Amino acid sequence: MGDYSKALELYEKSHKILEKALPSNHPDLATSYGTIGQVYNDMGDYPKALEFYEKSHKILEKTLPSNHPNLATSNSNIGRVYNNMGDYLKALEFYEKSHQIYEKALPSNHPDLATSYGNIGGVYSDMGDYSKALEFYEKSHKIYEKALPSNHPSLATSYSNIGGVYSGMGDYSKALEFYEKSHKIWEKALPSNHPDLATSYSNVGQVYNNMGHYSKALEFYEKSLQIKEKALPSNHPDLATSYGNIGQVYYNMGDYSKALEFYEKDLEITKKALSSNHPNLATSYNNIAAVY
CATH class of the missing domain: 1.25.40.10 (Tetratricopeptide repeat domain)
Incomplete structure:
Protein backbone atom coordinates (compact mmCIF):
# COMPACT_ATOMS: atom_id res chain seq x y z
CA MET A 1 0.00 0.00 0.00
CA GLY A 2 3.03 2.28 0.24
CA ASP A 3 2.53 3.47 3.86
CA TYR A 4 6.20 3.05 4.73
CA SER A 5 6.20 4.78 8.13
CA LYS A 6 3.36 2.52 9.33
CA ALA A 7 5.12 -0.57 8.00
CA LEU A 8 8.35 0.50 9.69
CA GLU A 9 6.64 1.06 13.01
CA LEU A 10 5.12 -2.45 12.96
CA TYR A 11 8.31 -4.18 11.77
CA GLU A 12 10.30 -2.46 14.52
CA LYS A 13 7.79 -3.56 17.19
CA SER A 14 8.11 -7.10 15.87
CA HIS A 15 11.90 -6.81 15.86
CA LYS A 16 12.08 -5.70 19.49
CA ILE A 17 10.12 -8.80 20.53
CA LEU A 18 12.42 -11.06 18.49
CA GLU A 19 15.54 -9.43 19.97
CA LYS A 20 14.37 -10.31 23.49
CA ALA A 21 13.17 -13.80 22.63
CA LEU A 22 15.92 -15.12 20.35
CA PRO A 23 19.71 -15.57 20.46
CA SER A 24 21.55 -12.75 18.62
CA ASN A 25 22.52 -14.96 15.64
CA HIS A 26 19.06 -16.48 15.03
CA PRO A 27 18.00 -16.65 11.33
CA ASP A 28 14.63 -15.00 12.16
CA LEU A 29 16.52 -11.94 13.40
CA ALA A 30 18.38 -11.81 10.08
CA THR A 31 15.04 -11.91 8.25
CA SER A 32 13.74 -9.12 10.47
CA TYR A 33 16.78 -6.89 9.87
CA GLY A 34 16.44 -7.57 6.14
CA THR A 35 12.76 -6.63 6.10
CA ILE A 36 13.45 -3.32 7.85
CA GLY A 37 16.30 -2.69 5.40
CA GLN A 38 13.87 -3.26 2.52
CA VAL A 39 11.45 -0.62 3.87
CA TYR A 40 14.25 1.93 4.21
CA ASN A 41 15.37 1.12 0.66
CA ASP A 42 11.81 1.65 -0.64
CA MET A 43 11.66 4.95 1.25
CA GLY A 44 14.89 6.04 -0.44
CA ASP A 45 16.86 6.15 2.84
CA TYR A 46 19.84 4.22 1.48
CA PRO A 47 22.34 4.61 4.35
CA LYS A 48 19.72 3.23 6.78
CA ALA A 49 18.86 0.41 4.36
CA LEU A 50 22.55 -0.53 4.16
CA GLU A 51 22.90 -0.54 7.94
CA PHE A 52 20.05 -3.06 8.37
CA TYR A 53 20.95 -5.21 5.37
CA GLU A 54 24.51 -5.54 6.73
CA LYS A 55 23.23 -6.57 10.17
CA SER A 56 21.14 -9.23 8.46
CA HIS A 57 24.07 -10.34 6.31
CA LYS A 58 26.42 -10.81 9.28
CA ILE A 59 24.01 -13.27 10.88
CA LEU A 60 23.47 -15.17 7.62
CA GLU A 61 27.24 -15.45 7.06
CA LYS A 62 27.65 -17.06 10.50
CA THR A 63 24.66 -19.41 10.31
CA LEU A 64 24.43 -20.57 6.69
CA PRO A 65 26.71 -22.51 4.34
CA SER A 66 28.55 -20.17 1.93
CA ASN A 67 26.51 -21.37 -1.09
CA HIS A 68 23.05 -20.90 0.46
CA PRO A 69 20.50 -19.04 -1.74
CA ASN A 70 19.56 -16.73 1.20
CA LEU A 71 23.14 -15.44 1.18
CA ALA A 72 22.78 -14.75 -2.53
CA THR A 73 19.61 -12.73 -1.83
CA SER A 74 21.41 -10.84 0.93
CA ASN A 75 24.37 -9.97 -1.33
CA SER A 76 21.89 -8.85 -3.96
CA ASN A 77 20.04 -6.57 -1.49
CA ILE A 78 23.30 -4.89 -0.50
CA GLY A 79 24.26 -4.57 -4.17
CA ARG A 80 20.94 -2.86 -4.91
CA VAL A 81 21.50 -0.25 -2.19
CA TYR A 82 25.00 0.53 -3.46
CA ASN A 83 23.55 0.85 -6.97
CA ASN A 84 20.88 3.26 -5.68
CA MET A 85 23.62 5.25 -3.93
CA GLY A 86 25.53 5.52 -7.21
CA ASP A 87 28.46 3.35 -6.04
CA TYR A 88 28.44 1.13 -9.11
CA LEU A 89 31.68 -0.78 -8.52
CA LYS A 90 30.52 -1.79 -5.04
CA ALA A 91 27.13 -2.76 -6.47
CA LEU A 92 28.80 -4.93 -9.09
CA GLU A 93 30.95 -6.64 -6.44
CA PHE A 94 27.90 -7.71 -4.39
CA TYR A 95 25.75 -8.61 -7.40
CA GLU A 96 28.54 -10.85 -8.70
CA LYS A 97 28.91 -12.58 -5.31
CA SER A 98 25.19 -13.21 -5.40
CA HIS A 99 25.34 -14.49 -8.98
CA GLN A 100 28.10 -16.99 -8.22
CA ILE A 101 25.93 -18.60 -5.54
CA TYR A 102 22.85 -18.69 -7.79
CA GLU A 103 24.81 -20.30 -10.64
CA LYS A 104 25.88 -23.16 -8.36
CA ALA A 105 22.61 -23.55 -6.48
CA LEU A 190 -0.69 -3.50 -11.90
CA PRO A 191 -3.03 -1.10 -10.08
CA SER A 192 -3.15 2.34 -11.73
CA ASN A 193 -1.11 4.00 -8.95
CA HIS A 194 1.74 1.48 -8.83
CA PRO A 195 5.32 2.94 -8.85
CA ASP A 196 6.36 0.55 -11.67
CA LEU A 197 3.72 2.18 -13.92
CA ALA A 198 5.21 5.56 -13.02
CA THR A 199 8.63 4.26 -14.12
CA SER A 200 7.10 3.03 -17.35
CA TYR A 201 5.49 6.40 -18.17
CA SER A 202 8.78 8.08 -17.34
CA ASN A 203 10.73 5.78 -19.68
CA VAL A 204 8.43 6.55 -22.61
CA GLY A 205 8.61 10.26 -21.75
CA GLN A 206 12.39 10.15 -21.82
CA VAL A 207 12.46 8.66 -25.33
CA TYR A 208 10.04 11.31 -26.62
CA ASN A 209 12.21 13.99 -25.02
CA ASN A 210 15.32 12.58 -26.72
CA MET A 211 13.44 12.49 -30.04
CA GLY A 212 12.48 16.16 -29.62
CA HIS A 213 8.74 15.45 -29.16
CA TYR A 214 8.50 17.69 -26.11
CA SER A 215 4.73 17.96 -25.63
CA LYS A 216 4.51 14.15 -25.78
CA ALA A 217 7.42 13.86 -23.33
CA LEU A 218 5.69 16.24 -20.92
CA GLU A 219 2.45 14.26 -21.11
CA PHE A 220 4.19 11.01 -20.06
CA TYR A 221 6.45 12.62 -17.43
CA GLU A 222 3.42 14.26 -15.81
CA LYS A 223 1.52 10.95 -15.69
CA SER A 224 4.56 9.48 -13.98
CA LEU A 225 4.80 12.35 -11.49
CA GLN A 226 1.11 12.08 -10.52
CA ILE A 227 1.60 8.45 -9.48
CA LYS A 228 4.86 9.13 -7.63
CA GLU A 229 3.38 12.07 -5.69
CA LYS A 230 0.64 9.77 -4.37
CA ALA A 231 2.77 6.67 -3.81
CA LEU A 232 6.07 7.97 -2.41
CA PRO A 233 7.20 10.02 0.60
CA SER A 234 7.78 13.69 -0.33
CA ASN A 235 11.58 13.42 0.02
CA HIS A 236 12.04 10.29 -2.11
CA PRO A 237 14.89 10.42 -4.70
CA ASP A 238 12.54 9.09 -7.41
CA LEU A 239 10.40 12.22 -7.00
CA ALA A 240 13.51 14.34 -7.49
CA THR A 241 14.24 12.44 -10.72
CA SER A 242 10.72 13.14 -11.90
CA TYR A 243 10.99 16.89 -11.20
CA GLY A 244 14.36 16.92 -12.97
CA ASN A 245 12.89 15.19 -16.03
CA ILE A 246 10.06 17.70 -16.34
CA GLY A 247 12.54 20.54 -15.82
CA GLN A 248 14.63 19.19 -18.67
CA VAL A 249 11.69 19.19 -21.09
CA TYR A 250 10.84 22.81 -20.23
CA TYR A 251 14.51 23.68 -20.71
CA ASN A 252 14.52 21.99 -24.13
CA MET A 253 11.35 23.94 -25.02
CA GLY A 254 13.09 27.20 -24.03
CA ASP A 255 10.79 27.85 -21.05
CA TYR A 256 13.62 28.58 -18.62
CA SER A 257 11.59 29.93 -15.69
CA LYS A 258 9.48 26.73 -15.68
CA ALA A 259 12.66 24.65 -16.04
CA LEU A 260 14.22 26.41 -13.05
CA GLU A 261 11.11 25.83 -10.93
CA PHE A 262 11.30 22.06 -11.46
CA TYR A 263 15.11 21.85 -11.29
CA GLU A 264 15.02 23.56 -7.87
CA LYS A 265 12.43 21.06 -6.58
CA ASP A 266 14.75 18.31 -7.79
CA LEU A 267 17.80 19.82 -6.07
CA GLU A 268 15.98 20.38 -2.79
CA ILE A 269 15.16 16.66 -2.45
CA THR A 270 18.46 15.40 -3.89
CA LYS A 271 20.53 17.40 -1.38
CA LYS A 272 18.60 15.87 1.51
CA ALA A 273 18.20 12.34 0.21
CA LEU A 274 21.52 11.45 -1.40
CA SER A 275 25.18 11.61 -0.43
CA SER A 276 27.22 14.68 -1.44
CA ASN A 277 29.18 12.67 -4.05
CA HIS A 278 26.19 11.02 -5.75
CA PRO A 279 26.14 11.45 -9.58
CA ASN A 280 22.50 12.67 -9.42
CA LEU A 281 23.55 15.65 -7.30
CA ALA A 282 26.13 16.67 -9.89
CA THR A 283 23.45 16.40 -12.60
CA SER A 284 21.11 18.52 -10.52
CA TYR A 285 23.65 21.34 -10.07
CA ASN A 286 24.56 21.20 -13.79
CA ASN A 287 20.91 21.48 -14.81
CA ILE A 288 20.43 24.67 -12.76
CA ALA A 289 23.74 26.13 -13.98
CA ALA A 290 22.64 25.56 -17.60
CA VAL A 291 19.48 27.63 -17.06
CA TYR A 292 21.53 30.60 -15.86
Whole structure:
Protein backbone atom coordinates (compact mmCIF):
# COMPACT_ATOMS: atom_id res chain seq x y z
CA MET A 1 0.00 0.00 0.00
CA GLY A 2 3.03 2.28 0.24
CA ASP A 3 2.53 3.47 3.86
CA TYR A 4 6.20 3.05 4.73
CA SER A 5 6.20 4.78 8.13
CA LYS A 6 3.36 2.52 9.33
CA ALA A 7 5.12 -0.57 8.00
CA LEU A 8 8.35 0.50 9.69
CA GLU A 9 6.64 1.06 13.01
CA LEU A 10 5.12 -2.45 12.96
CA TYR A 11 8.31 -4.18 11.77
CA GLU A 12 10.30 -2.46 14.52
CA LYS A 13 7.79 -3.56 17.19
CA SER A 14 8.11 -7.10 15.87
CA HIS A 15 11.90 -6.81 15.86
CA LYS A 16 12.08 -5.70 19.49
CA ILE A 17 10.12 -8.80 20.53
CA LEU A 18 12.42 -11.06 18.49
CA GLU A 19 15.54 -9.43 19.97
CA LYS A 20 14.37 -10.31 23.49
CA ALA A 21 13.17 -13.80 22.63
CA LEU A 22 15.92 -15.12 20.35
CA PRO A 23 19.71 -15.57 20.46
CA SER A 24 21.55 -12.75 18.62
CA ASN A 25 22.52 -14.96 15.64
CA HIS A 26 19.06 -16.48 15.03
CA PRO A 27 18.00 -16.65 11.33
CA ASP A 28 14.63 -15.00 12.16
CA LEU A 29 16.52 -11.94 13.40
CA ALA A 30 18.38 -11.81 10.08
CA THR A 31 15.04 -11.91 8.25
CA SER A 32 13.74 -9.12 10.47
CA TYR A 33 16.78 -6.89 9.87
CA GLY A 34 16.44 -7.57 6.14
CA THR A 35 12.76 -6.63 6.10
CA ILE A 36 13.45 -3.32 7.85
CA GLY A 37 16.30 -2.69 5.40
CA GLN A 38 13.87 -3.26 2.52
CA VAL A 39 11.45 -0.62 3.87
CA TYR A 40 14.25 1.93 4.21
CA ASN A 41 15.37 1.12 0.66
CA ASP A 42 11.81 1.65 -0.64
CA MET A 43 11.66 4.95 1.25
CA GLY A 44 14.89 6.04 -0.44
CA ASP A 45 16.86 6.15 2.84
CA TYR A 46 19.84 4.22 1.48
CA PRO A 47 22.34 4.61 4.35
CA LYS A 48 19.72 3.23 6.78
CA ALA A 49 18.86 0.41 4.36
CA LEU A 50 22.55 -0.53 4.16
CA GLU A 51 22.90 -0.54 7.94
CA PHE A 52 20.05 -3.06 8.37
CA TYR A 53 20.95 -5.21 5.37
CA GLU A 54 24.51 -5.54 6.73
CA LYS A 55 23.23 -6.57 10.17
CA SER A 56 21.14 -9.23 8.46
CA HIS A 57 24.07 -10.34 6.31
CA LYS A 58 26.42 -10.81 9.28
CA ILE A 59 24.01 -13.27 10.88
CA LEU A 60 23.47 -15.17 7.62
CA GLU A 61 27.24 -15.45 7.06
CA LYS A 62 27.65 -17.06 10.50
CA THR A 63 24.66 -19.41 10.31
CA LEU A 64 24.43 -20.57 6.69
CA PRO A 65 26.71 -22.51 4.34
CA SER A 66 28.55 -20.17 1.93
CA ASN A 67 26.51 -21.37 -1.09
CA HIS A 68 23.05 -20.90 0.46
CA PRO A 69 20.50 -19.04 -1.74
CA ASN A 70 19.56 -16.73 1.20
CA LEU A 71 23.14 -15.44 1.18
CA ALA A 72 22.78 -14.75 -2.53
CA THR A 73 19.61 -12.73 -1.83
CA SER A 74 21.41 -10.84 0.93
CA ASN A 75 24.37 -9.97 -1.33
CA SER A 76 21.89 -8.85 -3.96
CA ASN A 77 20.04 -6.57 -1.49
CA ILE A 78 23.30 -4.89 -0.50
CA GLY A 79 24.26 -4.57 -4.17
CA ARG A 80 20.94 -2.86 -4.91
CA VAL A 81 21.50 -0.25 -2.19
CA TYR A 82 25.00 0.53 -3.46
CA ASN A 83 23.55 0.85 -6.97
CA ASN A 84 20.88 3.26 -5.68
CA MET A 85 23.62 5.25 -3.93
CA GLY A 86 25.53 5.52 -7.21
CA ASP A 87 28.46 3.35 -6.04
CA TYR A 88 28.44 1.13 -9.11
CA LEU A 89 31.68 -0.78 -8.52
CA LYS A 90 30.52 -1.79 -5.04
CA ALA A 91 27.13 -2.76 -6.47
CA LEU A 92 28.80 -4.93 -9.09
CA GLU A 93 30.95 -6.64 -6.44
CA PHE A 94 27.90 -7.71 -4.39
CA TYR A 95 25.75 -8.61 -7.40
CA GLU A 96 28.54 -10.85 -8.70
CA LYS A 97 28.91 -12.58 -5.31
CA SER A 98 25.19 -13.21 -5.40
CA HIS A 99 25.34 -14.49 -8.98
CA GLN A 100 28.10 -16.99 -8.22
CA ILE A 101 25.93 -18.60 -5.54
CA TYR A 102 22.85 -18.69 -7.79
CA GLU A 103 24.81 -20.30 -10.64
CA LYS A 104 25.88 -23.16 -8.36
CA ALA A 105 22.61 -23.55 -6.48
CA LEU A 106 19.92 -23.14 -9.14
CA PRO A 107 18.97 -24.78 -12.46
CA SER A 108 20.07 -22.72 -15.46
CA ASN A 109 16.51 -21.66 -16.34
CA HIS A 110 15.51 -20.46 -12.84
CA PRO A 111 13.85 -16.98 -12.68
CA ASP A 112 16.15 -15.92 -9.79
CA LEU A 113 19.10 -16.42 -12.11
CA ALA A 114 17.40 -14.20 -14.68
CA THR A 115 16.91 -11.52 -12.01
CA SER A 116 20.59 -11.80 -11.15
CA TYR A 117 21.69 -11.32 -14.77
CA GLY A 118 19.31 -8.35 -14.90
CA ASN A 119 20.84 -6.76 -11.78
CA ILE A 120 24.34 -6.94 -13.25
CA GLY A 121 23.04 -5.60 -16.56
CA GLY A 122 21.50 -2.69 -14.67
CA VAL A 123 24.80 -1.63 -13.15
CA TYR A 124 26.55 -1.76 -16.53
CA SER A 125 23.70 0.33 -17.97
CA ASP A 126 24.07 2.93 -15.20
CA MET A 127 27.81 3.00 -15.88
CA GLY A 128 27.10 3.66 -19.58
CA ASP A 129 28.58 0.33 -20.74
CA TYR A 130 25.61 -0.46 -22.98
CA SER A 131 27.03 -3.43 -24.91
CA LYS A 132 27.81 -5.21 -21.61
CA ALA A 133 24.39 -4.23 -20.24
CA LEU A 134 22.64 -5.65 -23.30
CA GLU A 135 24.60 -8.91 -23.02
CA PHE A 136 23.36 -9.48 -19.43
CA TYR A 137 19.83 -8.21 -20.06
CA GLU A 138 19.41 -10.59 -23.00
CA LYS A 139 20.62 -13.56 -20.92
CA SER A 140 18.04 -12.56 -18.34
CA HIS A 141 15.28 -12.14 -20.91
CA LYS A 142 15.83 -15.58 -22.49
CA ILE A 143 15.27 -17.26 -19.12
CA TYR A 144 12.15 -15.20 -18.37
CA GLU A 145 10.64 -15.99 -21.79
CA LYS A 146 11.00 -19.73 -21.14
CA ALA A 147 10.07 -19.72 -17.44
CA LEU A 148 7.22 -17.20 -17.16
CA PRO A 149 3.79 -16.55 -18.70
CA SER A 150 3.82 -13.81 -21.35
CA ASN A 151 1.99 -11.29 -19.13
CA HIS A 152 4.26 -11.65 -16.08
CA PRO A 153 5.52 -8.35 -14.52
CA SER A 154 9.14 -9.63 -14.53
CA LEU A 155 8.94 -9.84 -18.33
CA ALA A 156 7.73 -6.24 -18.36
CA THR A 157 10.78 -5.23 -16.30
CA SER A 158 12.99 -7.13 -18.72
CA TYR A 159 11.52 -5.41 -21.80
CA SER A 160 11.93 -2.09 -20.00
CA ASN A 161 15.59 -2.80 -19.18
CA ILE A 162 16.39 -3.59 -22.79
CA GLY A 163 14.48 -0.48 -23.88
CA GLY A 164 16.66 1.56 -21.53
CA VAL A 165 19.84 0.29 -23.13
CA TYR A 166 18.60 1.12 -26.65
CA SER A 167 17.63 4.57 -25.38
CA GLY A 168 21.14 5.04 -23.95
CA MET A 169 22.60 3.95 -27.28
CA GLY A 170 20.45 6.53 -29.09
CA ASP A 171 18.28 3.96 -30.92
CA TYR A 172 15.00 5.60 -29.90
CA SER A 173 12.59 3.72 -32.15
CA LYS A 174 13.94 0.42 -30.77
CA ALA A 175 13.73 1.79 -27.23
CA LEU A 176 10.09 2.80 -27.76
CA GLU A 177 9.26 -0.65 -29.14
CA PHE A 178 10.54 -2.37 -25.96
CA TYR A 179 9.10 0.23 -23.59
CA GLU A 180 5.66 -0.19 -25.15
CA LYS A 181 5.82 -4.00 -24.82
CA SER A 182 6.69 -3.45 -21.18
CA HIS A 183 3.93 -0.88 -20.61
CA LYS A 184 1.19 -3.13 -22.04
CA ILE A 185 2.01 -5.84 -19.50
CA TRP A 186 2.19 -3.40 -16.58
CA GLU A 187 -1.11 -1.73 -17.47
CA LYS A 188 -2.88 -5.09 -17.27
CA ALA A 189 -0.98 -6.48 -14.27
CA LEU A 190 -0.69 -3.50 -11.90
CA PRO A 191 -3.03 -1.10 -10.08
CA SER A 192 -3.15 2.34 -11.73
CA ASN A 193 -1.11 4.00 -8.95
CA HIS A 194 1.74 1.48 -8.83
CA PRO A 195 5.32 2.94 -8.85
CA ASP A 196 6.36 0.55 -11.67
CA LEU A 197 3.72 2.18 -13.92
CA ALA A 198 5.21 5.56 -13.02
CA THR A 199 8.63 4.26 -14.12
CA SER A 200 7.10 3.03 -17.35
CA TYR A 201 5.49 6.40 -18.17
CA SER A 202 8.78 8.08 -17.34
CA ASN A 203 10.73 5.78 -19.68
CA VAL A 204 8.43 6.55 -22.61
CA GLY A 205 8.61 10.26 -21.75
CA GLN A 206 12.39 10.15 -21.82
CA VAL A 207 12.46 8.66 -25.33
CA TYR A 208 10.04 11.31 -26.62
CA ASN A 209 12.21 13.99 -25.02
CA ASN A 210 15.32 12.58 -26.72
CA MET A 211 13.44 12.49 -30.04
CA GLY A 212 12.48 16.16 -29.62
CA HIS A 213 8.74 15.45 -29.16
CA TYR A 214 8.50 17.69 -26.11
CA SER A 215 4.73 17.96 -25.63
CA LYS A 216 4.51 14.15 -25.78
CA ALA A 217 7.42 13.86 -23.33
CA LEU A 218 5.69 16.24 -20.92
CA GLU A 219 2.45 14.26 -21.11
CA PHE A 220 4.19 11.01 -20.06
CA TYR A 221 6.45 12.62 -17.43
CA GLU A 222 3.42 14.26 -15.81
CA LYS A 223 1.52 10.95 -15.69
CA SER A 224 4.56 9.48 -13.98
CA LEU A 225 4.80 12.35 -11.49
CA GLN A 226 1.11 12.08 -10.52
CA ILE A 227 1.60 8.45 -9.48
CA LYS A 228 4.86 9.13 -7.63
CA GLU A 229 3.38 12.07 -5.69
CA LYS A 230 0.64 9.77 -4.37
CA ALA A 231 2.77 6.67 -3.81
CA LEU A 232 6.07 7.97 -2.41
CA PRO A 233 7.20 10.02 0.60
CA SER A 234 7.78 13.69 -0.33
CA ASN A 235 11.58 13.42 0.02
CA HIS A 236 12.04 10.29 -2.11
CA PRO A 237 14.89 10.42 -4.70
CA ASP A 238 12.54 9.09 -7.41
CA LEU A 239 10.40 12.22 -7.00
CA ALA A 240 13.51 14.34 -7.49
CA THR A 241 14.24 12.44 -10.72
CA SER A 242 10.72 13.14 -11.90
CA TYR A 243 10.99 16.89 -11.20
CA GLY A 244 14.36 16.92 -12.97
CA ASN A 245 12.89 15.19 -16.03
CA ILE A 246 10.06 17.70 -16.34
CA GLY A 247 12.54 20.54 -15.82
CA GLN A 248 14.63 19.19 -18.67
CA VAL A 249 11.69 19.19 -21.09
CA TYR A 250 10.84 22.81 -20.23
CA TYR A 251 14.51 23.68 -20.71
CA ASN A 252 14.52 21.99 -24.13
CA MET A 253 11.35 23.94 -25.02
CA GLY A 254 13.09 27.20 -24.03
CA ASP A 255 10.79 27.85 -21.05
CA TYR A 256 13.62 28.58 -18.62
CA SER A 257 11.59 29.93 -15.69
CA LYS A 258 9.48 26.73 -15.68
CA ALA A 259 12.66 24.65 -16.04
CA LEU A 260 14.22 26.41 -13.05
CA GLU A 261 11.11 25.83 -10.93
CA PHE A 262 11.30 22.06 -11.46
CA TYR A 263 15.11 21.85 -11.29
CA GLU A 264 15.02 23.56 -7.87
CA LYS A 265 12.43 21.06 -6.58
CA ASP A 266 14.75 18.31 -7.79
CA LEU A 267 17.80 19.82 -6.07
CA GLU A 268 15.98 20.38 -2.79
CA ILE A 269 15.16 16.66 -2.45
CA THR A 270 18.46 15.40 -3.89
CA LYS A 271 20.53 17.40 -1.38
CA LYS A 272 18.60 15.87 1.51
CA ALA A 273 18.20 12.34 0.21
CA LEU A 274 21.52 11.45 -1.40
CA SER A 275 25.18 11.61 -0.43
CA SER A 276 27.22 14.68 -1.44
CA ASN A 277 29.18 12.67 -4.05
CA HIS A 278 26.19 11.02 -5.75
CA PRO A 279 26.14 11.45 -9.58
CA ASN A 280 22.50 12.67 -9.42
CA LEU A 281 23.55 15.65 -7.30
CA ALA A 282 26.13 16.67 -9.89
CA THR A 283 23.45 16.40 -12.60
CA SER A 284 21.11 18.52 -10.52
CA TYR A 285 23.65 21.34 -10.07
CA ASN A 286 24.56 21.20 -13.79
CA ASN A 287 20.91 21.48 -14.81
CA ILE A 288 20.43 24.67 -12.76
CA ALA A 289 23.74 26.13 -13.98
CA ALA A 290 22.64 25.56 -17.60
CA VAL A 291 19.48 27.63 -17.06
CA TYR A 292 21.53 30.60 -15.86
